[in-house]
Amino acid sequence: MENLTQILVVDDDREIRTLLAEYLDGNGFRTFTASNGIDMRKVLDANRIDLVVLDLTLPGEDGLTLCRNLRAQSSLPVIMLTARGEPLDRILGLEMGADDYLAKPFEPRELFARIRSVLRRTNALPPNMATSEARAMLFGNWKLDLMARHLEAADGTVVALSGAEFRLLKVFLEHPNRVLNRDQLLEMTQGREADPFDRSVDIQISRLRQKLADDARTPLLIKTVRNEGYVLSTTVTVDSQR
Incomplete structure (x- = not known):
């Protein structure tokens, strides 16, 4: 039981x-x-x-x-x-x-x-993370802790993430500098197809930008590509230290 x-x-x-x-x-x-x-x-x-x-x-x-x-x-x-x-x-x-x-x-x-x-x-573990023993993913001035499932700023401030926000950010970090459309993001994070009125991805991206202090009008990290989707515009490195 x-x-x-x-x-x-x-x-x-x-x-x-x-x-x-x-x-x-x-x-x-x-x-x-x-x-x-x-x-x-x-x-x-x-x-x-x-x-x-x-x-x-x-x-x-x-x-x-x-x-x-x-x-x-x-x-x-x-x-x-x-x-x-x-x-x-x-x-x-x-x-x-x-x-x-x-x-x-x-x-x-x-x-x-x-x-x-x-x-x-x-x-689910992130792809290939079990073999590489990755503990975190580093990008810009941020670290995504894959074990605790939260963000850490450069000054050590911890930023909580919902399960959906964590999965969405992880997908972006696994595909940096690649444009991902709404259907792809929904499939990779929620395992289902989007309907024409489904705005859940846009909502989660808006929330992520707020937590990353990424100005929605001129974002530097998660950028909007008109008529195509979104792209994480930064270098990502993997930290496998225990």
């Missing part, structure tokens, strides 16, 4: 909590449930949770607030549940640091697939 992946479902709808818990438990996970932010924190304090499924609309603190607070404290993966037909909710969820989103109503098997995808991305 201790080796099972542990999922926390936070939703104020008892029927949804029960349905998802039964389905996920029946497919190899151990599932905890909570109906609000207070109960969510109790479960997190008492258990090792691997991923949180978080509803946007909750009594008291809403899902956006809870996601933002979670992201400020940890890189615990979060999948946000949003209302269908509300793209702004999905955008806000990504801005708060959610790793993925799913619109209601949905099939439990679709959530199961999203959970597996997020966990696979979160737990």
